[in-house]
Amino acid sequence: MTSNLSSHNGAGVVTVPVKVSFKAQMLQAREDAIVEAVNRLLAEKGFDLMTVDQVAAEVGIAKASLYKHFPSKEDLAAAAMVRVLARAKTMLASLPANVPPIDQLKAVVRWMMRLQLAGEMPSLPSQNSSLRATLMANRAYLDGLLQVSDHIGGWIEAAQADGSLNPALPPILVLYTVYSRACDPVLEFMQSTGQHSDEEIVEFVVTTCFDGLRK
Amino acid sequence: MTSNLSSHNGAGVVTVPVKVSFKAQMLQAREDAIVEAVNRLLAEKGFDLMTVDQVAAEVGIAKASLYKHFPSKEDLAAAAMVRVLARAKTMLASLPANVPPIDQLKAVVRWMMRLQLAGEMPSLPSQNSSLRATLMANRAYLDGLLQVSDHIGGWIEAAQADGSLNPALPPILVLYTVYSRACDPVLEFMQSTGQHSDEEIVEFVVTTCFDGLRK
DNA sequence: GTCTATAGACCGATAGAC
């Protein structure tokens, strides 16, 4: 899968740094596999119903090896959240800049909902205190969340300034309303009826979110 | 609280059925206390974090006594859901009939959100399969849910017919969107900022729900 | 031969069930 820089290398003196790099690559690759598995399981079952044994089984490694990478179940979840925040940042940066802020916001909401419908959006309980403590102590998580929120917050203020978003609503309410589309149970319910495609559901909810239920 | 038919009854022959009735009343009263405690704990911690020991402690009875009333933790949760559905039915019936359907719907949404803000709305995970199985096997729950949904569904169709609700939206989507206000994390987030009163938050979310984020 | 990582048994705590 990855090129082995140390294979067939006759010079002993240079094998030492190369070996370390190869090992580090392996570790990194496995860590990625772990976080991806955690992400998937968190989306499928949620934090409470996900067990670390399942994570180990999904990755195909021993549970003890998991604890070489992450000190606790909470840190596993935090890593998954950091991962989605990183994906969000990439997505935000890739959006074309020359469109109205309201359309940027819609694009963000669509992206979140597609992630949820694809079963790639981790779901964490807002009540678990040990999990909250771990998240709040995680610099990468807080940084990522702040950056994403700032980015979206800028569009919210711009959209309120140009009149395309209701200026009477507190920006923080708009931000939370956007975020909550990532865990909207309506998506799952509509999907379970089997009456509409994922893209239809996304457009329905974008409509209810931005234009409301009213005509 | 309830009239005790057996008190000061000198005739021994008739005390037997009366005594049974008294016992039944006591059982019923305790069952009500249990379900109310479960309701409160479900709202506070959610199903997974609520333990049966906490319920027993809250009611002030032994855990074994709980299992005389309800065969499992899932059935406790089901009883709490039946209770809120009954309260919902009462609320629906008490609404004045001579107002536009759109305002009936708004009243329903306001009632749900006030219940959540008051910490009286049980929160169940949509992933727990054993819980789902118990709910789907519970006739009282299914009946209650169907009746409430029918009642609200009638208003949705009426509101779409009179043009106050977007007729392009599937009624089931509107129903789910209304229901999801009962577990909207935006309420809790806005409450935690401490910037707005509960009633302000309710009106904000009613606005975003029916009129959307747009101006 | 040494060192590391792994697999899988194991432990303590907790919760549901009766």
Next chain:
DNA sequence: GTCTATCGGTCTATAGAC
């Protein structure tokens, strides 16, 4: 009040790389 199952977390013996 006890029994059992499960889960988060740890420990140890071993396999394999160098």
